[in-house]
Amino acid sequence: MAELRLEGFRITQDDFTLRADLALPAGGRVAVIGPSGAGKSTLLNAIAGFVPLNAGAMTWAGQRIDALPPGERPLSILFQDQNLFPHLTVAQNLGLGLDPGLRHVDWGGVNGVLDRVGLAGLGGRRPAQLSGGQQSRAALARALLRARPILLLDEPFAALGPALKAEMLALVEETAGEALVVLVTHDPADARQFAKQTVLVADGVAAAPQPTAEIFANPPPALAAYLGQ
């Protein structure tokens, strides 16, 4: 089975260093948790190609991906600030993920994904004409439309409030299918709801994933401190 593998992975930014040796399986649901400033976003940005590796290798299904430009990596990434373009319609925002010139977009496919996330009929609106929850759905739809095997989520729903956030995570679970989903979160409840496995980022290391139930039942010292236990 395909997996995302980080081997001898090291990133250094000024006096900050993050290391990782780990593998995440296709179809996995993985939470990334740890103290503020520990390197969770750096880890995702390096996987996505926005931060270069200083050492090590990154492979997907056995193929090196660390030298590929971000757009050619087998993944989509969704950030907290959603970055929908305000002057474009929702459908156009989704289309941009497929073709930056919007010339060769399968608009039927765009509408299909909007249906899947509960935005049927709203493709003609601009982002400002959607609620916060609907904007999150649109951003998720854009990531899903790319249909890449890895979906990276950097606290995309943190601004939504607990009920809506839980609903969005359920929607990700429902729509992501066989993709590997990696979710950065500050909220243990997200990890428990969404992720069978959890990666702890602390003390300069992104640890190998552990079963979420186990890591919270018996937290290592860095996690216990973070959780206030």
Ligand SMILES: Nc1ncnc2c1ncn2[C@@H]1O[C@H](COP(=O)(O)OP(=O)(O)OP(=O)(O)O)[C@@H](O)[C@H]1O
């Ligand atoms: N461009 C940069 N140049 C130098 N240092 C950076 C840069 N970006 C982040 N850092 C540092 O790298 C470390 C990790 O930051 P990162 O944003 O990955 O942490 P995080 O775990 O996502 O934090 P938070 O939970 O607060 O979002 C921090 O010490 C931060 O100050």
